[in-house]
Amino acid sequence: MKIMEPRFVDTIPRELEDGVLYFAMEYGTVLHKCCCGCGSEVNTPLSPTDWNMKYDGKKVSLSPSIGNWDYHCRSHYWIIENEVVWARSWSQSEVEENRREYPQVKIETDGPKKMRDKNLFIRIWDWLA
């Protein structure tokens, strides 16, 4: 299980470290290096129509999932309590269909139903409910 370390920063570092989630609250955004290891830098802005974060003082979760459709790797994952939870990669038509249906949401998740871990499913359910 890959773990992401949350780090709150005042300025966005020039070089992002692998395995670190940078919370640049001043800019209202979260940055990290793609969890697949491809080196792409992923920017997930925080807003009511973008991503939401949950931080309990130790562990951080981001919602919805992160789908790197614009990068070569097309990786797709959740960050839940600092853990990277891999999700199925979508085909281009699925991505486009989703963008048509939910234009307000830049990247929509395929939902916790894909999770194999039942506890995780329940935790996410509790969180969304």
Ligand SMILES: [Zn+2]
């Ligand atoms: Zn990647």
